[in-house]
Amino acid sequence: MLIYLKEHGIRLCIASTGDRDHVFSVLEETGIINFFDTINCGRPDKIEMLSEIVGNEDRSSFLMVGDMKKDYEAARANGIVSVGACYGYCVRELTDFDFYIDTPPDLLEIMKRDE
Numbered sequence: 001m002l003i004y005l006k007e008h009g010i011r012l013c014i015a016s017t018g019d020r021d022h023v024f025s026v027l028e029e030t031g032i033i034n035f036f037d038t039i040n041c042g043r044p045d046k047i048e049m050l051s052e053i054v055g056n057e058d059r060s061s062f063l064m065v066g067d068m069k070k071d072y073e074a075a076r077a078n079g080i081v082s083v084g085a086c087y088g089y090c091v092r093e094l095t096d097f098d099f100y101i102d103t104p105p106d107l108l109e110i111m112k113r114d115e
Contacts, residue, residue, distance in 0.1 A: 013038040015049040046074040
């Protein structure tokens, strides 16, 4: 999925409240670190991290994929569509994402909604 997204010119970013060393270690060990254009992590305020990533760009061109409450709250605070990854910790009945996906390829259908 990451290969497909990068081949199609999609900018991939991470906004994680996880420890910086841990996030980078996992990305390096799994061999996916080079897929990401921006890695913003290690701070408690996900809303602020996401705001820094988006900057002055058109928010309609962004999707926030996550599995926790802080993910859709950060997306909503930044005017970004949120997508709940139900193959992670996300439970539809306990969250308020704009969309939900059960597998990573399901994201493509959401991305096509504005085409």
